[in-house]
Amino acid sequence: MSTVELAGELTIHAAAEQAPRLLAALEEKSVLRVRLADVTEIDTAGLQILLLTRREAARIGSTVEFRDASPAVREALAIVHLDPALEAMS
Amino acid sequence: MSFTDDDATEALDIFITEARELLESLEEGLLGLEADPDAAETVNAVFRSAHTLKGSAGLFGLSHLVSFTHVVETLLGHVREGEVRVTPELISALLPCADHIAGVIEGVAAGRLSATPEEETAGSALLARLTPFLPGSFAAAAPAPDDAAAPAGPGARGWRLSLRFGPDCLRNGMDPLSFVRYLGTLGTLDRVTIDDSALPEAADMDPETSYLAFEIDLLTDAPKPEIESVFEFVREDSDIRITPLAAASYVDYIEAMPQRDRLGDVLLESGAVTPTEIDTALRIQRERSLSVPIGQVLIEEGLADPAVVEAALSRQRKVADSRSGDTQTIRIDAGRLDRLIDLVGELVIAQASTTMLAAGAEAQGEVTRLIDEVRHSALSLRMVPIGMTLRRFERVVRDVCVDLGKQVQLTITGGDAEMDKALVERISDPLLHLVRNSLDHGIEPPAERVRCGKPADGSLRLHAYHDAGNIVIEVADDGRGLDRDRILAKAVDRGLVPATATLTDAEVYDLIFEPGFSTAETVSNLSGRGVGMDVVRRNVAALRGSIEVESVRGHGATIRIRLPLTLAIIDGFLVGVGPSSFIVPLDRVTECVELPPGPQGRDCMNLRGEVLPFIRLRQIFGIPGTPARRQNVVVVEQSGQRTGLVVDALMGEFQTVIKPLGPLFANLKGVSGSTILGNGDVALILDVGPLVSEHTDHERARQAPVPVG
Numbered sequence: 001m002s003t004v005e006l007a008g009e010l011t012i013h014a015a016a017e018q019a020p021r022l023l024a025a026l027e028e029k030s031v032l033r034v035r036l037a038d039v040t041e042i043d044t045a046g047l048q049i050l051l052l053t054r055r056e057a058a059r060i061g062s063t064v065e066f067r068d069a070s071p072a073v074r075e076a077l078a079i080v081h082l083d084p085a086l087e088a089m090s
Numbered sequence: 091m092s093f094t095d096d097d098a099t100e101a102l103d104i105f106i107t108e109a110r111e112l113l114e115s116l117e118e119g120l121l122g123l124e125a126d127p128d129a130a131e132t133v134n135a136v137f138r139s140a141h142t143l144k145g146s147a148g149l150f151g152l153s154h155l156v157s158f159t160h161v162v163e164t165l166l167g168h169v170r171e172g173e174v175r176v177t178p179e180l181i182s183a184l185l186p187c188a189d190h191i192a193g194v195i196e197g198v199a200a201g202r203l204s205a206t207p208e209e210e211t212a213g214s215a216l217l218a219r220l221t222p223f224l225p226g227s228f229a230a231a232a233p234a235p236d237d238a239a240a241p242a243g244p245g246a247r248g249w250r251l252s253l254r255f256g257p258d259c260l261r262n263g264m265d266p267l268s269f270v271r272y273l274g275t276l277g278t279l280d281r282v283t284i285d286d287s288a289l290p291e292a293a294d295m296d297p298e299t300s301y302l303a304f305e306i307d308l309l310t311d312a313p314k315p316e317i318e319s320v321f322e323f324v325r326e327d328s329d330i331r332i333t334p335l336a337a338a339s340y341v342d343y344i345e346a347m348p349q350r351d352r353l354g355d356v357l358l359e360s361g362a363v364t365p366t367e368i369d370t371a372l373r374i375q376r377e378r379s380l381s382v383p384i385g386q387v388l389i390e391e392g393l394a395d396p397a398v399v400e401a402a403l404s405r406q407r408k409v410a411d412s413r414s415g416d417t418q419t420i421r422i423d424a425g426r427l428d429r430l431i432d433l434v435g436e437l438v439i440a441q442a443s444t445t446m447l448a449a450g451a452e453a454q455g456e457v458t459r460l461i462d463e464v465r466h467s468a469l470s471l472r473m474v475p476i477g478m479t480l481r482r483f484e485r486v487v488r489d490v491c492v493d494l495g496k497q498v499q500l501t502i503t504g505g506d507a508e509m510d511k512a513l514v515e516r517i518s519d520p521l522l523h524l525v526r527n528s529l530d531h532g533i534e535p536p537a538e539r540v541r542c543g544k545p546a547d548g549s550l551r552l553h554a555y556h557d558a559g560n561i562v563i564e565v566a567d568d569g570r571g572l573d574r575d576r577i578l579a580k581a582v583d584r585g586l587v588p589a590t591a592t593l594t595d596a597e598v599y600d601l602i603f604e605p606g607f608s609t610a611e612t613v614s615n616l617s618g619r620g621v622g623m624d625v626v627r628r629n630v631a632a633l634r635g636s637i638e639v640e641s642v643r644g645h646g647a648t649i650r651i652r653l654p655l656t657l658a659i660i661d662g663f664l665v666g667v668g669p670s671s672f673i674v675p676l677d678r679v680t681e682c683v684e685l686p687p688g689p690q691g692r693d694c695m696n697l698r699g700e701v702l703p704f705i706r707l708r709q710i711f712g713i714p715g716t717p718a719r720r721q722n723v724v725v726v727e728q729s730g731q732r733t734g735l736v737v738d739a740l741m742g743e744f745q746t747v748i749k750p751l752g753p754l755f756a757n758l759k760g761v762s763g764s765t766i767l768g769n770g771d772v773a774l775i776l777d778v779g780p781l782v783s784e785h786t787d788h789e790r791a792r793q794a795p796v797p798v799g
Contacts, residue, residue: 012260015297023292043265048302051286052295079271080304081282 001031007038010046010073018046022053030062036084037068042076054086102198105146107421109195112143114478117188120181121484127176137166141315141365143191148369151376154205155194156369158213162187164319165220171316173225182492183219185485190216248280248309248335249317256327260300264324270304272320277310307335318364325366331392332364357394357402367393424511427471434468435659435747437461442744442768465659465745472512473655476561477505479514480552483525487550490529497536497547498529504554509561509655516633517563517653520626524565524649525550527623532569532647542644544568560677561655566648572641574598596731599639600783603627634660634675634762636728636779662746662765662775665724666739667707668715671773673746673765674735678726678778682740685721695723695734704734705785710760728782735776748775759784 004025010018025032034053039046050066057064069077069084077084119136123129140163147155162184168174190213197209205213251273255266273279285303289295308317314332321330357363363371371387378387385403388394441461448454480502487500533539533548540546551566574595581587581601605624630637635653654660654677662673685704686695694703704723707713723734748763755761760781761774 012265012298019295019297042267043260044267044300044302045260045265045297047267047284048286048289048300049297051284051302052289052292055286055289056292076267079267079274079279079282080284081279082284 001033002027003033003035005035005038007040009041010036010039010049011041011043012045015045015049019049019052022049023056026053026057026060026062026064028060028062032057032062032064034064034066035068036066036073037070039070039073042073047076047080050086102150104421105150106195106199108146109143109198110192112139113188113192113195114482115139116143116191117185117485118481120184120188121488123176124178124181124488133166133170133176137163137170140166145365145368148365148372151369151372152198152203153369154209154213155191155198156365158187158194158217159191160365161217161220162191164322165223167316167319168223168225174223180223183216183223185488187216187220248277248307249314250331250333250335251304251306251308251317252329252331252333253306253321254303254329255300255324257299257301258327259324261298266300266302266304269320269324270306273306273308273317276312276317276320277308280307280309282306309335315364318366333392333395334398357388357398363388363394363398431468431472434461434465438465438659438745438747439766439768443770444768446768462745469510469659470508472510473508474511474514475506475508476514476554476563477502479518479521480505480554480563482518483521483552486522486525487529490526494530495535496529496533498533499547499549501549501551502553503551507554507556507561509653513561513633513653513655516629517635517651520629520651521552521563521565523622523626524651525552528565528567528569528647528649532567532571534569556655557652560652563651563653564648565651566646568646571643571645571647572599572602572639573643574641577601595641596638599641602639603637631777631779634777659745659747660775662744663724664741664744664767664773665707665722665735665737666741667711667737668713668717670711670713671741671767671771672707672737673744673773673775674724674726675775675778676743678728680725680727680732683723683725683734685723685736697725697732697734700732702732702734703785704736705781706736708736708738710781710785726778726782728779731782731786733782733785746773746775 002025004022006018006022008014022034032053034050054064066084066086074084077086116136116139119132119139122132123136126132140159144156144159144163147159165174165184169176169180174180190209194205194209194213197206253266253269255264255269259266270279270282283305285305286301288301288303290301295301310317314334317332318330321328324330357368367388368384371384371391371393374391375384375387385394385399389396389399438461441458445454445458483502484500487498490496491498528550529548533550534542534544536546539548549568551564553564553566555562578587578593578598578601581598581604582589586601586604587593603623603626627637630651630653633653635651637652638650639647640650641647654675661676663676663679665672665674683697688695693706694701696702702723702725708715708717718738722737722740724737724740725732725734727733744767746765749765751758751761751763760777762777763775764772765775767773
């Protein structure tokens with residue numbers, strides 16, 4: 001199992017840098033833990049990186065766990081009715 | 091859209107007429123708001139005007155008009171919601187927009203169905219001025235969503251939103267998430283689904299491109315345009331669909347709606363479809379085939395719910411069925427009305443002729459009465475209240491005051507007084523001139539007013555009233571008034587008046603209407619009432635009206651325009667000179683007396699102890715032959731001054747249809763038209779004003795001392 005810490009803003013300004021990092025951390029038949037405690041800001045660009053990571057994980061047969069969502073992340077996910085583990089709530 | 095067939099052209103004509111009216115109420119409302127910024131009714135009315143204007147422009151595919159008006163409407167929408175406050179600055183920014191729309195509409199009327207480059211430039215500049223008033227970015231304005239927000243109650247309306255943002259929206263600084271967040275402030279987000287199916291393979295993903303789409307059920311009472319306006323800045327690149335959650339409530343609403351003719355109107359009014367959507371549907375309809383009904387396009391494009399369109403269609407059919415019912419007013423072509431008035435005129439002439447032939451017959455009296463009634467009601471068709479014209483000056487006063495840094499309260503009274511539409515239109519310019527003059531030269535700047543012990547705010551009064559078959563319009567201000575001595579000095583200087591002349595105040599003030607007083611330099615020296623006043627008088631005279639001035643130095647001036655109620659038919663007094671006949675407008679005649687015997691050369695007589703100068707029509711019109719042994723004098727009054735017209739015979743009152751004189755006679759003074767008498771003869775209609783003033787000038791030039799006979 002590997003862990004990735006995301007910190008700072010997860011927005012369009014950081015997306016180009018964070019996306020490859022997350023995708024690279026994915027390994028087949030493994031568990032990737034993504035800690036979101038220090039994410040200060042998230043926008044649609046950030047959200048779609050998380051969603052892409054989740055989809056990629058499913059594709060290669062690994063699991064991704066999103067953990068410790070910061071208040072900013074919680075707020076954003078609540079708006080679109082996703083729980084902090086990135087499962088749809090409704 | 092090109093208008094080739096007559097129906098379309100006619101529809102466009104109606105649109106233009108309506109648009110002008112909407113604009114008028116828009117402008118009126120804006121001015122009203124300036125005086126009373128909190129008037130909710132006015133805010134609503136103004137918003138509705140802009141909204142309807144945009145909607146109907148959309149129905150005609152006038153996209154340049156739609157896009158411009160849309161921004162104005164959006165801003166007004168914010169005002170209506172209380173998000174934007176009404177300030178003088180806001181009104182100042184909005185009024186030129188109304189002007190711009192008016193210009194565009196006149197362009198459409200002239201056949202330009204898209205914007206000229208100039209219009210585009212001017213339009214963008216105006217819209218740029220509105221931007222600071224628009225509420226800031228939605229994300230910034232939106233407070234954090236409140237989890238405790240009560241869910242909308244049962245039966246609350248709501249919208250299903252399908253949002254597919256443009257791929258570049260993130261790069262352009264628009265975060266789709268912020269839009270969803272903002273929607274949460276408009277109601278309850280009942281269901282949100284993210285559609286990430288557009289996310290590409292990991293290798294192909296550009297992290298800065300937006301791939302997500304959202305399906306949202308929003309429970310809210312907010313009307314559709316308000317929801318739509320949220321997406322204003324991303325609409326171009328995005329695919330935004332908004333459909334009602336409960337089509338049923340729209341069906342009910344549409345069925346309860348007042349009568350509307352067009353499907354688009356019904357749908358727009360119900361709020362089920364927005365103008366933008368109608369616009370889109372019309373575009374698609376044009377691209378496909380005009381034979382596809384607009385309702386079908388709306389359904390197929392997912393812009394409207396089938397049940398809603400069906401309800402609107404049935405509503406429309408019902409309207410068509412009950413069309414004959416309770417219509418209060420109709421619009422008719424002005425040309426047809428003119429034709430009717432002409433015909434009634436001919437009828438009046440023919441009737442005069444039969445009266446001569448069948449004098450005394452009883453049936454004739456009844457016919458006369460009926461024709462008189464027909465004449466009255468035909469003329470009344472063209473009568474409109476003058477208030478509309480007068481209210482337009484609110485804008486003028488406002489603008490001029492802003493320019494000049496003056497404060498002036500405009501009061502309008504008597505707006506109900508009716509007059510001929512043709513007259514109303516033609517008196518507007520002279521009035522405008524008088525109003526400008528009062529503001530510019532009559533009313534002092536605030537500081538000067540305070541120095542003179544007057545309130546800082548000047549007052550300008552427009553007052554209309556009926557008086558003895560005339561309509562009188564007064565422009566009164568409480569400004570400096572006219573400087574009698576300077577006017578007189580100037581007139582003597584210019585040789586208009588002999589230095590020795592003693593003139594009444596009225597005669598002196600009348601001098602400002604002389605052409606010699608209308609140069610710019612004279613104006614600034616002379617409390618300025620001279621600018622183009624000769625033109626004003628000429629225009630008023632052309633309408634068979636007269637103009638007079640009253641003034642108290644230091645306290646203000648009143649300019650009074652007196653006009654006939656209608657241009658077409660007048661009550662005249664028929665007189666004969668030798669073989670010729672003349673008609674004197676009856677409202678100018680005060681009495682008739684016999685000409686006392688006296689020397690031929692004398693041009694005045696004693697009327698109950700007062701000097702009455704008179705004019706010998708025989709002499710003026712060069713009619714040959716010897717005067718009748720017993721001559722008569724018709725006493726006419728013009729601006730308080732009485733003059734006699736010497737004639738051979740008095741033939742009594744005569745209802746007259748005025749035939750305008752041809753251009754050949756345009757310079758003929760003292761005659762305003764002609765008419766055909768019952769026996770087929772032509773009689774000239776005397777224009778008393780110029781006739782008398784011409785004669786007075788002539789007399790003054792002779793400087794003859796006036797003996798009292």
